[in-house]
Structures are given as C-alpha cells and as structure tokens.
Amino acid sequence: MSHDRRPDGPVPPPRGGEPLIPLRPFGTTKATVSALGLGGHHLGDVPSVEEAIRIVHAAIDGGITFFDNCWEYYNGRTENWLGRALTGKRDRVFLMTKVCTHGRGKDLARKMLDESLRRLGTDHLDLWQVHAVSYDNDPDLAYARGGVIEALEEAKKAGKTRFVGFTGHKDPAIHLKMLRLGYPFDSVQMPLNPFDAGFAPLSFEHRVLPELLKRGIAPLGMKAMGGTAAAIKRGVLTGEEALRYAMSLPVAVTICGMETMDVLKKNLKIAQGFQSLAAEAMDAIRKKCAALAADGRYEPYKVSLKYDNPETRQPHGFPVEPENKEMKEMFKEAGAKPK
Structure with missing residues (x-):
C-alpha cells in the first residue's frame, strides 16, 4: 500500500486534477510535502544565480514543494540564491533551512535565524532544523541550558518557523540519543539509500526510521545516491533504482541535489506520478548493493x-x-x- 496521499493545502497547479508529484503527510501534522525535494547544497554548484533561479522555478512548476537549505552552505550563497528564486513564489513552497551552532548557544542560533530569513526573503520558515548532529556530545550540548533546543522552541512560539527538527549523517546512535533526551521534534533528516540498508552498524533505515514512525515524527531522507553517486558511476546500480528505492521508503520526502536542468528533468520524470516499489523490488535492490555496502565505501559521509x-x-x-x-x-x- 502506498504511503502517498492527496494534499490538504496549497500546491503547484495540478494537471488533470492530481498533483504532479505525490504529496505526503509531514509526520502527524496537517502539512503535506512533495515526495521529492530539492537539496540546497547542490544549488551552490550551479554556475550562476540566473541558472539557479531557472532550476528552482522549473522544480516548482514540476511539482516540487519541499526546498532544503542551510545557513552555512557555500558561506550563505545558497540561501541568497534560493531567496531570489522564491520572490513571488514563497507561498507555493515548504521552505526549510538549518541552523549551524554545532554545540554553541541559542544567542548565536537567533542571529543565524535572522540572517537566514533575510537571505531567503521571508518572515518565517516552514521548517528550521539543527544541522549535522555529528559528534557524541552534540546531543548534550543541544539540550544544555541556553542551547539550541531553547532557540528552536522560542522560534516556533514567535512564529518564525512552523516546525523544527534536526539532521545528521554520521551515526544512528547520535540520532537516537537526540530523540531519547525528549524534545518533541517535528522532523528528522538522515541518509537513506540501498547502501545504508546494508551497512548494519550505521544503518539509519534499520535503526532510526522505525523509531520516527513510532513517534509520528516526519522522516526526511537524503543522499539517495550516496552523496557522490559513485556507485552509480561505477555501474553498481542505476540512478533511477537508487532514487526509486529511497522514495519508496516510508518517508515524508526524499531530498536530492539537482545542480543542472538535466538532472532535475530526470528526477522529475521519476517523481511525477510516483508509485512506491513493491517489497520484492526493494529487496532485489538491497541484495544488489549488499556486498559493497558493509564497509561504507559508498557512504563516505559516515566514514x-x-x-x-x-x-x-x-x-x-x-x-x-x-x-x-x-x-x-x-x-x-x-x-x-x-x-
């Protein structure tokens, strides 16, 4: 049974009465997001702001509503470029960016939030997330008095963001500790791909995803192609197999870097009218990748x-x-x- 569903809010103009890309529930909230999202970091790889704007506009017109970004990507350039691209289109997207205190306190987080809002040309975010929770002591620092968790709560109460969450790509145990310490996050972002599934000690699919579903927290998938697409370039599997696998997991959105119009068009072709793979097809992709997954060679961000x-x-x-x-x-x- 597919976990896609019809929207219950504003979306890009549909064709034939249906959204171009299936919309999925954002956790247990009333919000919905497109099953495919546009990653922020790769936007900084685009040669010019004019081309970045064209890509963003084509993504919106193609049915993508979820846009990822981060305060620190390319030293602020990707937020600036996305903000320029969203002029006049802000109400058509679910806008997310990340705060980069990395253990530092809420005063810095407040400053970063104001900078992000200015760069993005908006008075509020749909989602603000703690970026790259990566080290063993990061959860304790986040929850400390005066830490970033307090900034999340204040921003939400002030209407500067609708939802809050955290991200990371290193170790599922750190994600689980963030959850265990008790703050009611709306979302969690993590790498989800066929290689993650076979990298048992550090598998977010097997260790974190079930916990999020149990808690009603929106799972956000990233690095569907391993971050560098090295396995695809070497013929281990195709880009379409990798993206279909990631999008078929029970996630709210799969966030992909799309730094060229060609890559965007290929991904839109897969996402528009997307139907989740059957369990047998998912198992076949996992088995294809299993022998090369166990040492993390195709997930360099973990190792x-x-x-x-x-x-x-x-x-x-x-x-x-x-x-x-x-x-x-x-x-x-x-x-x-x-x-």
Whole structure:
C-alpha cells in the first residue's frame, strides 16, 4: 500500500486534477510535502544565480514543494540564491533551512535565524532544523541550558518557523540519543539509500526510521545516491533504482541535489506520478548493493572527514578538512592556499 496521499493545502497547479508529484503527510501534522525535494547544497554548484533561479522555478512548476537549505552552505550563497528564486513564489513552497551552532548557544542560533530569513526573503520558515548532529556530545550540548533546543522552541512560539527538527549523517546512535533526551521534534533528516540498508552498524533505515514512525515524527531522507553517486558511476546500480528505492521508503520526502536542468528533468520524470516499489523490488535492490555496502565505501559521509563542513568541526576544536567545498571557497576568496 502506498504511503502517498492527496494534499490538504496549497500546491503547484495540478494537471488533470492530481498533483504532479505525490504529496505526503509531514509526520502527524496537517502539512503535506512533495515526495521529492530539492537539496540546497547542490544549488551552490550551479554556475550562476540566473541558472539557479531557472532550476528552482522549473522544480516548482514540476511539482516540487519541499526546498532544503542551510545557513552555512557555500558561506550563505545558497540561501541568497534560493531567496531570489522564491520572490513571488514563497507561498507555493515548504521552505526549510538549518541552523549551524554545532554545540554553541541559542544567542548565536537567533542571529543565524535572522540572517537566514533575510537571505531567503521571508518572515518565517516552514521548517528550521539543527544541522549535522555529528559528534557524541552534540546531543548534550543541544539540550544544555541556553542551547539550541531553547532557540528552536522560542522560534516556533514567535512564529518564525512552523516546525523544527534536526539532521545528521554520521551515526544512528547520535540520532537516537537526540530523540531519547525528549524534545518533541517535528522532523528528522538522515541518509537513506540501498547502501545504508546494508551497512548494519550505521544503518539509519534499520535503526532510526522505525523509531520516527513510532513517534509520528516526519522522516526526511537524503543522499539517495550516496552523496557522490559513485556507485552509480561505477555501474553498481542505476540512478533511477537508487532514487526509486529511497522514495519508496516510508518517508515524508526524499531530498536530492539537482545542480543542472538535466538532472532535475530526470528526477522529475521519476517523481511525477510516483508509485512506491513493491517489497520484492526493494529487496532485489538491497541484495544488489549488499556486498559493497558493509564497509561504507559508498557512504563516505559516515566514514570520512571530507564532507564535514568547517562550521561543524571548528566549534569542537577539530582541524578542518581542506578538501571540503566550503573551505576551498574560503581559501579562494582569501587568496590563500589550503595547508
């Protein structure tokens, strides 16, 4: 049985009376979101703001309502570009961005929220999430007096965001601790793909997804193709298999990076009129990936430092990774070379 359902709120213009992309419930709230969402980080890979605007407009016209972003992506550029693209279209989307305190307090979170709202050209978010909960002590820091959890609650009460949540791609145990400490999050974002399913110690599908469904929290999937699509480039499986697998899980939305119009069109072709795969087809994809999933080689964000944003590492006193995209851009802007 499909977990897609008809909308109960404003959506992009339908064709034939149905939404172009199925809309799904956002947890136990009355909100709905498109089954496919547009990722914020890849928007920073687009060559120009003009092309980014064209991609966003085509995504909205194609039925995507969920738009992901983050305060720290490309040092603020992706929020700025998305904000420009949403001029006159804000009421057609479910807008999410993330706060990047990474263990620091609510005063910084408030400042980041105001900056995000200004960049995005709006007076409120639909969803504000704690970004990249990655280290063992991150949950304790988030819940500490004066921590980011207090900022989430204040923003919600002030009407600056409708919903709140958290994200991470390192370790399911950290997600489970965030939940166990008790704050009533509306959503949780995590990597979900066929390789995650076969990476037993660090599988979000097997360890976190069932807990979210039990609690009525909206699961948000990301990294459907492993972040780099390396397995697809090497022929382990096709991009369509990976995306259909991720979208067939019981999630509110699968968030994908779409940095070119070609990639967007391919994903829209899969998402428009989407029907979830049968259990047998899901098992077949898992089995195809199982032999190469067990050591995390196709999920480098779990087992390497390369995808750790400098904002994540620096507050903990860890050295930054010079190959990170944001670090390269910072060095370029400063006219310096990575050490």
